[in-house]
Amino acid sequence: MVHIKDFKGKQIHMTGIAGSSMSGLAEMLVKQGYNVKGSDGAEGYMVEYLRKKGIPVKVGHFAENLDGVDLHIYTAAILPDNIERQTVAERGIPSLERKELLGQLMENYTHAACVCGTHGKTTTSGMLAQTLVDCGLDPTVHIGGMVDAIGGSTRVGSHELFVAEACEFNASFLTMSPTLAVIMNLEEDHLDYYRDINHIKETFAKFLNLLPDDGIAIGFGDDPKVVELLNGLKQRTYTFGFNENNHYYPQNIEYDELAHASFDIFKEGKKLGRLKLGVPGKIQIVDAIAAFAAADVLGADQKLAMESLSNFKGVHRRFELTGVYDGVEVYHDYGHNPQEMEQVLQTAHMRPHNRLWAVMQPHTYSRVKRLFNDYITCTEIADFTLVTDICAAREKDPGDIHSIMLVDAMQEKGINVTYAPTFDDAENYLKAHWEPGDIVVTLGCGDINKLNIQIEEHSKQNA
Structure with missing residues (x-):
């Protein structure tokens, strides 16, 4: 079994390195002492970003990019007929798919908080990551977007807590080992892989079944499909949403002239405080409630969590x-x-x-x-x-x-x-x-x- 821990001090090459997840993984590996370089199909802001971080990136996929490489990492978007994947196979170079790498990096953490769902994963996981940092819980982080407050899309913190965006494309999140799962919603998407919404629900159920017996699932209680999944679990479950039947919900919502929401946040009927968001739109209320619920379950100070969420300025490439x-x-x-x-x-x-x-x-x-x-x-x-x-x-x-x-x-x-x-x-x-x-x-x-x-x-x- 190829494992990333065996390749410290050796040369790693990442094909498709500028992808939203791959770029973050490249940064994380470098922060953990690995030698990383990569290739991507075209110039772009992420290629430039990685170069500024000292990570060599070649534009174009070529066989010579694999010269001297000890481990090859690729994403599911890189098909088997790609010249670099073909070269790896011909030379017998060990390789890992992106989802396998992320699963390995998450191993042996005491808590692994994974945010999944069709929409809202990146913003919610970004909110959660910033909140946990501000509350002093020192998480290690890997998400699919850049958050200035944590220094990018990744952060290497303690070995107690890992926060990850859990992507359902190609069922990649099934390589993770969550102790806390946050489910934002379930809709039809990635239908090049999934047959239909039922196939999607079945795969999300498999993901939730990765939770240990003492694990926790938090889901969007206004989505019947999510509630159905939660009801099938033996682990502790909580819900969030606009409906007062949820464990966590907002009340007295107001918007300023720029569409920033202010609202009272309630937990099981008790008002905890008032939150004013620095990011616009109704959907951000859902994301913030989800992030607060996850932080609360993980032991964050409620007042500090609300202050952090009020200071959240968004994720790059999200409005x-x-x-x-x-x-x-x-x-x-x-x-x-x-x-x-x-x-x-x-x-x-x-x-x-x-x-x-x-x-x-x-x-x-x-x-x-x-x-x-x-x-x-x-x-x-x-x-x-x-x-x-x-x-x-x-x-x-x-x-x-x-x-x-x-x-x-x-x-x-x-x-x-x-x-x-x-x-x-x-x-x-x-x-x-x-x-x-x-x-x-x-x-x-x-x-x-x-x-x-x-x-x-x-x-x-x-x-």
Whole structure:
């Protein structure tokens, strides 16, 4: 059995190193004394970030990248026909898949808090990580987004507590050893792997069954599918949500002019205090309640936990303001499932604005096909929608789905939508039509954030 602990002092190469999880794992390995380098398919902000951290990254996948390598780490998005995976097989180089590595790094921690669900994992795990740090519990952390307050997406702390974002793609979270599981919600997604919602529920049930007898599960009590999973457990369970029947819930919710929520937080009918969030939108209330519940169960001081959550400023690539140009606020969000996109646009709509623009980069052909009807309505709250070409990610073009099909269907629904295949097309259209006071949100987990970057770069050049 290949194990990461046997490769200290040896050369590790990571294929797909700039991915949201892989980049964090690379940082964590370096912090723990491993020699790490990697490769990725294209230049980008994460490639530059890793280089600034002293981690060598080559752009492009080549056989020579494996010269002198003792251990190869890859992600499920890197298919078997990738030249680097083929070279590893030919040379007999030991290898680990990303999910196996994360599972190994989590071994032997006294407590492992794992946040799972279709939506909200990254923000909730980021909130939880920051809260536990601020409460002095010194967690080790690996999540799928950058949180400034903890120094990035990873943190090496004590060996008592590990906080991890538990991703369900490819059932990767089944390699973990949770003692505390937080379940945010259950919706259809990753249907290139899962058959349907029942298959998703079955896999989440397997994840929860990894809990030890004295483990704890905390779930979104307003989601019947989550409640059904909790009811099937013998371990202690708690719920959170808007309904007063939950163990943890908010009351007296108010929003300021920028859509930041203030609310009283209750536990089992007892008011614990009032919380004012520094991140906007209704969905953030759910994330904050979940993070508070998890921190509370882990023994954090309740008052300090509420103070920390009030100071939380968000995760990069989650409704992140990237710039203001011509009086237009431009945001980016990682949301790629239609429900996530809809929630993000609802948040944007709550803020003062003239007109709201959604710039959608559909993600993977299989997702677009299986969730087609959801895609064509998820931006209807926006005044204008731009749709770029589909981001293939790990998939090959099957030839039977295209963004133009989405645009045609959206137009039939009465949505004001324009096909903008490239980022240049999207930028040119936006700049020709936006007005002061507008809000633009780019949406997707592919490389749509590069549109925000090029808008900023071009604005500086023209200043």
